[in-house]
Amino acid sequence: MRAEDIEKLVNDRRRDLRTGGNFEDALRKEMDQANSTPFTAEIEQAAPPKRFSKPSFTHFKGDSDPESHLKYFKSVMILHKTDDALMCKVFVMTLRGAAQDWFHTLPSGSISSFKELAYVFTKEYTSYRMIKKNPDHLFNLRKKSDESLRDYIKRFKAEKANIVGCDDRIASSAFKKGLPAEHDLYRELTITPSQLWQRSSRPRNAMRSGMMIESPQRSLLSRKISRLNGQAKEAMRRSHPQEDTPAGENYTKFSIPIHQILAQVKDKPWVKRPPPLKGDPDKRDTRKYCAFHGTNGHTTNNCFAWKTHLEELVREGHCTEFIAKQAIQ
Structure with missing residues (x-):
């Protein structure tokens, strides 16, 4: 017990004693409860x-x-x-x-x-207790009229990270459904491989039927279809990155190891906890511990999730005091 608590207890029991109570017995009882x-x-x-x-x-x-x-x-x-x-x-x-x-x-x-x-x-x-969300929750997400595509993707990824075992196919369908039908990306994601093939084969079929379409037009259409297909794949890749994507080397240089940075900022409200690691916990390397995930398997300095989140924090204006001077220069 704190000193002020004991003093209050003594004063209360003295007051009880003056009103006819047994001070010593009452104090002994309170001390027994405290211990x-x-x-x-x-x-x-x-x-x-x-x-x-x-x-x-x-x-x-x-x-x-x-x-x-x-x-x-x-x-x-x-x-x-x-x-x-x-x-x-x-x-x-x-x-x-x-x-x-x-x-x-x-x-x-x-x-x-x-x-x-x-x-x-x-x-x-x-x-x-947090209500566990199922994958169907993603179909309730909609891109807001004043929201940029980047912010919508970021918000969608954050919601998907809170759903354990979310299938990528469901996430892809929900992501597309959340886009306005008139959005360019919605139309690009709606193009299936068969539709792309039909588009790309139209000029050739038109020539066979006697409809003369000049070569520059066919070339322009093919390039446009290829560009749409590439943009659609890139958008899906960005919206649903794989967790085991190999870490790149173009990270910000810091003045101290990143595990020490985590130790200093882990209780900050803008530090987000990562989703649980996949795989069998019994097969992880028990000699290595990651403070960011709070489990074994790899070290904090080699944690791809912490490296990526730390880069996001730096872009948002956090952790700038840890950036190395030569990196700033």
């Missing part, structure tokens, strides 16, 4: 493993999705998930503010496993 713990004696007395080093966590303050915090915590503690007592004790260390106060309101000795702790935790903060 009690929601954990059972078995968990409370369990010793941590040798050489255990507590990872750094994003704290939960009682105003965000509890399930997301649980998944994040389990991914960081994946190497220690079999140690129930350790999971319980370390999880409590991730709580701050109102969430930490809530934990100490739990009945003494009521938590005997991490499963029980996770249950009461999600039940307490169930009102903050």
